[in-house]
Amino acid sequence: MFGIWPVPGFGIGRHAARVCGMLGLLVLWILGGCHSAKQEPTTVSYLRLGWSQPDDLPEIESLLQQFTRETGIRVRDLPVPETTLDQLDLSRGLLKRAAAGPDVLAVDVIWLGVLQPDLVDLQHDLADEFPPFEPRLLRSYEADGKLAAVPYTVQVGVLQYRRDLLREYGYQRPPRTWDELETMAVRIQAGERAKGNKDFWGYVWQGAAAEALTCNAIEWQAAAGGGRVIESNRTISVNNPAAIRSWQRAKHWIGWISPPSVLAYQELDSLNIFDNGGAAFGRIWGGASTTHIALFRQMHWRNSLAQRITGYTTIPDGLIGGAGTLGGSGLAVSQHSSHRREATELVRFLIRAQIHSNQGDDSAVVDEPGFHSAGSVSEASRTSETAVRAKLVIRPSSETGSQYEQVARAYIDTVHSVLTGEKPAPEAAAALEKELVRITGFPIGPPLKED
Numbered sequence: 001m002f003g004i005w006p007v008p009g010f011g012i013g014r015h016a017a018r019v020c021g022m023l024g025l026l027v028l029w030i031l032g033g034c035h036s037a038k039q040e041p042t043t044v045s046y047l048r049l050g051w052s053q054p055d056d057l058p059e060i061e062s063l064l065q066q067f068t069r070e071t072g073i074r075v076r077d078l079p080v081p082e083t084t085l086d087q088l089d090l091s092r093g094l095l096k097r098a099a100a101g102p103d104v105l106a107v108d109v110i111w112l113g114v115l116q117p118d119l120v121d122l123q124h125d126l127a128d129e130f131p132p133f134e135p136r137l138l139r140s141y142e143a144d145g146k147l148a149a150v151p152y153t154v155q156v157g158v159l160q161y162r163r164d165l166l167r168e169y170g171y172q173r174p175p176r177t178w179d180e181l182e183t184m185a186v187r188i189q190a191g192e193r194a195k196g197n198k199d200f201w202g203y204v205w206q207g208a209a210a211e212a213l214t215c216n217a218i219e220w221q222a223a224a225g226g227g228r229v230i231e232s233n234r235t236i237s238v239n240n241p242a243a244i245r246s247w248q249r250a251k252h253w254i255g256w257i258s259p260p261s262v263l264a265y266q267e268l269d270s271l272n273i274f275d276n277g278g279a280a281f282g283r284i285w286g287g288a289s290t291t292h293i294a295l296f297r298q299m300h301w302r303n304s305l306a307q308r309i310t311g312y313t314t315i316p317d318g319l320i321g322g323a324g325t326l327g328g329s330g331l332a333v334s335q336h337s338s339h340r341r342e343a344t345e346l347v348r349f350l351i352r353a354q355i356h357s358n359q360g361d362d363s364a365v366v367d368e369p370g371f372h373s374a375g376s377v378s379e380a381s382r383t384s385e386t387a388v389r390a391k392l393v394i395r396p397s398s399e400t401g402s403q404y405e406q407v408a409r410a411y412i413d414t415v416h417s418v419l420t421g422e423k424p425a426p427e428a429a430a431a432l433e434k435e436l437v438r439i440t441g442f443p444i445g446p447p448l449k450e451d
């Protein structure tokens with residue numbers, strides 16, 4: 001019957017059409033009423049980030065099932081691509097599909113300025129949940145005056161090393177400076193190759209033209225006194241001798257202590273090389289908690305051999321100290337969600353679960369300054385707190401907001417072109433400075449000490 005709605009002007013009188021129309025509405029209303037009596041449970045879709053490692057998935061599934069048992073709300077877990085720039089493209093595309101897009105999204109801390117117009121301000125709905133959060137962390141999820149996401153995972157760049165090899169080659173502690181790392185890497189690499197492990201390298205990191213390179217390179221230059229590309233006072237500082245020297249130093253590693261293929265590595269590539277016994281040192285993301293940035297947890301799945309022989313420490317110091325990039329993601333609710341209440345409940349549930357699991361986690365803290373983990377969680381937290389606070393470098397995403405994507409793409413291309421030898425570093429830095437002025441309109445200035 002719904003296929004033959006009378007259309008005025010097609011042989012039926014106006015009055016008859018109106019009566020039929022009203023009858024039709026009545027039928028729809030009755031049907032609608034019957035329908036809601038045995039209402040389907042609401043399903044929220046969740047764009048979840050993270051590299052799903054084999055033993056991650058059951059834990060995530062059971063968490064989402066627990067949410068459904070407690071609330072009656074079902075969750076549809078959507079797969080995501082590996083790299084953060086691809087994740088951004090996907091999130092942006094799906095948000096444009098309005099109500100057909102995801103209800104809840106995990107968003108990398110750097111994309112809030114880009115995505116915020118499509119995200120709900122969670123400031124009020126979730127205010128009760130905020131007291132335990134590290135205030136600085138909460139602030140990094142604000143964009144354009146609103147809390148566009150609530151911190152969920154926290155990551156900090158750290159250095160992993162082979163405990164067994166360091167001992168074997170007579171080192172009592174992991175390297176504190178890039179100079180020390182180079183010396184140790186050269187020696188261990190030569191020793192392991194002499195034993196027949198011809199493909200062994202000193203140091204693996206992420207040199208592919210992707211955001212992971214931003215994280216590596218900003219660590220090199222910040223530690224050398226070369227600033228963080230764009231400073232907190234919105235000045236462009238990237239074209240300076242310290243930053244240039246730090247890129248040149250990294251270029252020199254390639255083919256010396258790092259494999260030429262490092263230019264194509266992202267996180268999982270370098271992790272695999274390290275876990276398969278192919279390197280002495282590697283840059284990796286360490287996990288920290290949302291309430292206490294200091295406590296590291298090892299976030300990546302490792303095989304048991306790797307777990308036993310891997311140590312973690314802060315990224316080595318350059319001339320003015322060291323720097324580990326702040327990474328991680330927050331949970332956001334789509335402005336277009338037709339299940340906003342249920343979506344907010346999912347965010348609340350997940351952040352509570354995360355805080356709870358952080359509290360019970362005393363695994364794999366950073367081994368600074370020696371080889372041995374501190375005896376208790378609180379002791380370990382204090383040790384690493386000092387280290388991390390001194391060493392956190394934050395990418396200039398809040399300074400550049402919706403333009404951070406362009407800024408990051410320009411920076412990545414520049415550093416990559418230096419590493420491949422396509423452009424000399426001073427020329428590349430000068431061209432990048434011009435490009436950043438064009439993108440942001442910000443003035444040029446020196447790196448700031450307090451950044």
Ligand code: GLC
Binds near residue numbers: 108110267
């Ligand atoms: C990790 C970090 C994220 C960063 C990305 C780069 O996912 O959490 O902040 O942008 O790595 O690859």
